[in-house]
Each structure stands twice: as C-alpha cells, then as structure tokens.
Amino acid sequence: MNFASDTTAPAHPKVIDAIAAANNGTAPSYGSDDVTAQVRSMLSDTFESDDFDFWICASGTASNALALSVMCSSTGAIACHEEAHIERDERGAPEFFSGGAKLRLLPGHGARIDEAAWREALAANNPSFVHETPMETLSLTNLTECGTAYSVETVTHYAALAKSGGLNVHLDGARLANALVSTGATPAEMTWKAGIDVVTLGLTKTGAIGCEIILLFGDMRDRFDALKARAKRSGHMPPKMRYLAAQAQAMLGNNLWLDLAGRANQSAKQLADLLCANDGVQLAYPTEGNEVFAVLPPAIEQKIREAEVKCYPWPGGSYRFVCNWATPQNDLDAIRDLLA
Secondary structure, eight states, X not given: OBOSOGGGSOOOHHHHHXXXXXXXXXXXXXXXXXXXXXXXXXXXXXXXXXXXXEEEESOXXXXXXXXXXXXXXXXXXXXXXXTOHHHHTSTTHHHHHHTSOEEEEEOOGGGOOOHHHHHHHHHHOOTTOTTSOOEEEEEEESSOTTSOOOOHHHHHHHHHHHHHTTOEEEEEETTHHHHHHHHTOOHHHHTGGGTOSEEEEEXXXXXXXXXXXXXXXXXXXXXXXXXXXXXXXXXXXXXXXXXXXXXHHHHHGGGHHHHHHHHHHHHHHHHHHHHHTSTXXXXXXXXXXXXXXXXXXXXXXXXXXXTTOBOEEETTTEEEEEOOTTOOHHHHHHHHHHHO
16 A cells, blocks of 8 residues: 555556657657657647747756746745745755755745735845845745645735736646646646746656656746756756657646546545544645645554555654555555554
C-alpha cells in the first residue's frame, strides 16, 4: 500500500506509446521538431489563447526556478506561502537560478496565503527603501502543499492585489489538474484570465514520466529569450525535446490529464472517508484534490506503521496520504480491512 507520493505512480500507457511514436527517424533538435509544434497547438486549445510562449522541462523544481528567475530580479523578493514547495522542497533553487532573489514567506491555514497577511505585506512593500528587499513577484500554488485548492475567485483577487502593487504573478501548477477538477474551473479561468503571468504546468504527478511546461502569457513573452538562455546555461535545454513533448502530447490529448486527475481525486475522497470512519481520526485539511492529511490516534497510527503503509509524516502532526491515477482499489480495500 503505497500512498507516499503521486510521483511513485507508473506512467500512463498512452505516454509510453507517444514516446515510442516519437522515436521514429530523425527530427530537429531543441524544440524545433513537429511534436513540440503540435504541443503548442494543443496548449493553445487547452488554455484558449495564442498569446503565450512555452518551454518544457523534466522536473518541477527546474520549471519553477527557471520561471521565477525571469520574473524576479536578483535584488527582489518572491512572496509565497511558508509551506510552498519553492521554500520547503527545492533546496534554494529559485534563489540560485535568480542570482539571489529572496523568498518572502507568508502564513495561512492549509498552505493558502492568509489575505490579511498578504495585504499587510503589500502595504509595507517599498521598493525605494534600500534597507529591505522589495517583493517583485507573488507565487501561488494550486493545489497547495496541504492539498487544498484556491478558487478562481481567490486567485483572481490575490493576483489583482499583487498587480496593484506592481508585482508579477506566478502559479506553481504541479497538481493544477487536480485543482481544476476539484474546483470545476477551466485552465484558462485559473491562469491568464485570473491574472496569472507565468504558470508551471505539472504533468509528471498526473501520469507523465517527467514533463513540466512553463507558459509565459501576454507581456511575459518578452522574457522568453531570457528564459531559454537560462535553460541552456543551467542544462535544461534537452536536445531531443520531442521525447518530452510526446509526453505532453499524450497527456493533453482528449484531456487525459484531467481524466487521470479525476481518478486520483476520487481515490483520495474514498480514502478520506475510510479513514474518517474510525473513531479519533480527523482531517487536518479538507480533501480538495488527491491528497489526504489525517491526524491518527495512536492505535491506528501503530496499525499503519506495522502494516508498512507508505505515507508521509507531515509537520503539525498529521500523515499525508497521496493517491494517483493508478491507485488500485485493492489498496483502498486493504486500508478498510486494516482499520476494521
């Protein structure tokens, strides 16, 4: 029973088939191939826009760091939640890629930024005061690191506040598909229509092997050349881009990425219900995607440990259980039987 992470899941068979199809003869390098061109068309349909440029990376850390490096100067700061992935899990990659930009950490329950704290930080932001590092970018995460989802309305509101203070807005979408399925929003509604300038679209956790897409919308397209230069300098310009693009082609085709996210979300809802059917089990945060954060009483915690159920102890005393597109029903039934 492996609920450690959605990155433990296998790649979807259509991803494997797409890579095999791309592995036919020669093709231009560095994204000039036909498969990558087809992905542009698919992204245009998915996000209801042609006003974007994009780059494909193999990891979420690389895509976040590269995106933020062209959104914030080396002497500026990136506002984010104190539990955001760019703070907790990326080993200083945004600071490194940007040449020294600082992360400004903000509080909020369930890894969603508290509005009062955000307004206070904006009110105090003074780029002309040389003794402090001014915020230049807001980074939101959807789903958040606690499995909660920002609504379109909240993203739009926070982005508007950011832009009223002259800030750019980034969306870490490692689990964007799960958030879209949970909220019922479209990709366009949750991104550029809501005021997002740059989104890092994650497909790896959803069912790809390693495929993360940086999309720069509107005026941010002016920074695309700088993004490519940084990608090259940091070793994130794959010569055979077609194999990354093939993964995106499979995932975006017929909205497979959303269908797979829906499966994962449904498994998480079932798991949450199974856990909460037991006395003493409480959810630390609402299950709004494919992650369950449960506070377990000692007896159930011991059963989970003895059965070697793979899950992750989370700060604050809960355990994180992550479902994926391929979570077997047998594993969910085994949890039910274990706790019966």
